[in-house]
Amino acid sequence: MHETAIALEILRASQETVAQHGGGKLVRVKVAVGELAAVEPELLRYAWEAATAGTSAAGAQLEVAFCPAVQRCPSCGPVPREPGAWVPLWLSCGAPLLVERGTELDLLQVEFEPDGGGHEPSR
Amino acid sequence: MSQAVDVRTQVLEANRRAAAALREQFVRAGTLVVNLISSPGAGKTTLLEATVARLSRNFQVGLLVGDIATERDAERIRRLGLPAYQILTGGACHLDARQVEGALEKAGFGALDMLFIENVGNLICPTNYDLGEDFKVVLLSLTEGDDKRFKYPAIFARAQVALITKMDLAPVVQFDLAAVEQQIRTLNPAGEIFRVSARTGEGMEAWCQRLVRQLAAKRG
Numbered sequence: 013m014h015e016t017a018i019a020l021e022i023l024r025a026s027q028e029t030v031a032q033h034g035g036g037k038l039v040r041v042k043v044a045v046g047e048l049a050a051v052e053p054e055l056l057r058y059a060w061e062a063a064t065a066g067t068s069a070a071g072a073q074l075e076v077a078f079c080p081a082v083q084r085c086p087s088c089g090p091v092p093r094e095p096g097a098w099v100p101l102w103l104s105c106g107a108p109l110l111v112e113r114g115t116e117l118d119l120l121q122v123e124f125e126p127d128g129g130g131h132e133p134s135r
Numbered sequence: 136m137s138q139a140v141d142v143r144t145q146v147l148e149a150n151r152r153a154a155a156a157l158r159e160q161f162v163r164a165g166t167l168v169v170n171l172i173s174s175p176g177a178g179k180t181t182l183l184e185a186t187v188a189r190l191s192r193n194f195q196v197g198l199l200v201g202d203i204a205t206e207r208d209a210e211r212i213r214r215l216g217l218p219a220y221q222i223l224t225g226g227a228c229h230l231d232a233r234q235v236e237g238a239l240e241k242a243g244f245g246a247l248d249m250l251f252i253e254n255v256g257n258l259i260c261p262t263n264y265d266l267g268e269d270f271k272v273v274l275l276s277l278t279e280g281d282d283k284r285f286k287y288p289a290i291f292a293r294a295q296v297a298l299i300t301k302m303d304l305a306p307v308v309q310f311d312l313a314a315v316e317q318q319i320r321t322l323n324p325a326g327e328i329f330r331v332s333a334r335t336g337e338g339m340e341a342w343c344q345r346l347v348r349q350l351a352a353k354r355g
Contacts, residue, residue, distance in 0.1 A: 014228050014260035022146055029140055039137045043146060050259050050289050117146045117263070123139040 018051055019059035022119060023069060029122045038069040040123040046116035047081040081114025150264055153232035157267025161250070167350040168250045170266050172290055173274035175256030178300040178333060180208045182274065183251055185333035187217050189343045194248035194350075199238050201230040201255045208253065218244050229260035232267055248350060258287040269349065270295035277301045277310045291322040298342065302332040 026041045045051050053076045060074040083091045091109060145151055161168050171179050180200070187196045198219040200208040209221035220242035222234050235252065244250075252268065254261040273294035278301060291297065297319050299312065316328050327345070331338035 014263065017227055017229070017231075017260075018146060018263075021149065025142075025144070025146065025148065029142055033138065033140055036138070040139075048289060050262055119142045119144050119146050119148075121139055121141050123137050125137045 015051060015055040015059040016063065018117070019056060019063040019074075022060070022074070023063050023067070025119050026072075026122045027069065029119075030124045033124070034126055036124040036126040038064075038072040038122070038124050040073040040075060040121075041119070042075040042077065042121040042123075044077045044079055044116040044118040044120055046079045046114040048111065048114040049117045051117060053078055077120065079113055079116045082112045083114075084110045084112050086110065147263065150232050153236055154265035154267040157232055157236060161267060161269075162353070164246065165354045166247045166250050167346065167353055168252065168266070168268040169346070170252045170254060170261070170268035170271045171274065172254045172258065172261045172271055172294065173256060173276075173300075174258050174279060177256070177274040177276040177279060179253050179256070179274055180211055181333045182298065182300055182331065183253060184211065184215060185336070185339055186343060186346075187212070187251070188215060189339060190249065190346065191215075191217055194347075195246060196249045196251070197242065197244040197247045198251045198253065199230075199235060199242070200253045201234070203227070203255060218242065220244075224255055228255055228257045229264050230254050230266060231264045235266050249346065258290050262290045262293060269353065272296045272298060274298045274300050275315070277304045277308045281310045281315045288322055291319050291326075294323070295326055296345070297323075297326055297328045299328065299330045300333070302330050302337050303335045 022041060022043060026038055030036050030038060043056075045053050045056065056076060057074055064070050064072055081093070083093060085091055171183070173179050183198060187198065190196050196217060198209070198212050198217065199222055200212065200219055201222045201224055202208055203224055203226055206221045209219040212219035220238050222230060222238045224230065224234070230252065252266055258273075271290070271294040273290045273296075275297060277299065299315070305312070312330070319326065319328055329338050329342045329345070331342055333339065
């Protein structure tokens with residue numbers, strides 16, 4: 013249930029980014045959430061609504077890019093797996109398994125309407 | 136017209152930085168730091184009472200105890216005459232590095248050989264937050280049932296040490312110890328497992344020696 017704390021941290025970091033770029037109103041935030049990050053995307057969206065409500069970021073969209081886990085055995089190569097299952101060992105050879113993707117919890121992009129609008133955005 | 140800025144940082148970047156600063160501070164001070172994680176009722180506080188009772192003869196030991204409410208756990212430790220500071224998270228289900236930083240300032244422990252951080256009872260959320268510790272310990276008690284490591288794999292994969300607690304109850308509960316240990320090893324081949332009972336003292340010496348060895352290694 014730490015999605016609330018994660019959402020507040022996404023909001024804080026996003027607002028910081030906006031401030032660093034001259035200030036403005038948050039419109040959209042893109043985050044990457046890995047399958048093994050112990051964060052539920054659906055709960056995160058609810059938490060985001062609650063975190064932004066009543067703030068200057070109210071109405072800002074949270075876009076969650078879900079990253080499925082990819083695991084690889086150093087000797088056997090990519091490991092086929094069931095979605096949602098954690099397979100830390102490639103059992104046929106017993107070698108330690110590498111997690112290549114799926115632990116992401118990243119802030120990717122922050123979109124905002126600059127203060128004192130009217131000028132062209134500097135993309 | 137809106138403007139888009141590519142950021143590409145970890146969401147928990149601020150926590151990562153705070154944890155890195157704490158880790159540096161602990162290296163300079165030569166303090167071994169252990170982050171204890173388990174579900175509520177697995178016996179974190181009882182294990183810590185028994186651990187510090189043994190270690191405090193020879194080492195300066197401090198405890199930070201995280202809970203949503205009440206000072207009960209810190210009081211239990213203070214009754215043993217040991218320095219403990221309660222972090223009240225006010226609803227949050229985990230500790231973060233900034234809370235640890237703030238608590239250390241307020242606690243005024245002085246020079247410590249070992250610092251134990253008892254996280255909020257929860258097997259999921261604390262897993263994401265680095266506290267600057269040397270290693271995480273996950274506790275699994277015999278009364279919790281033997282399928283927990285499948286439901287909450289991340290902490291078993293990330294904790295360097297797994298403690299199977301309440302071993303004194305082994306004769307009266309259904310718990311397939313060998314199978315559980317095999318599966319914890321599957322989740323974390325490099326991890327270590329200790330079977331302990333704070334009540335009877337079983338395994339406590341091995342666990343405490345493990346801590347003393349790592350403290351010595353940290354101080355080189």
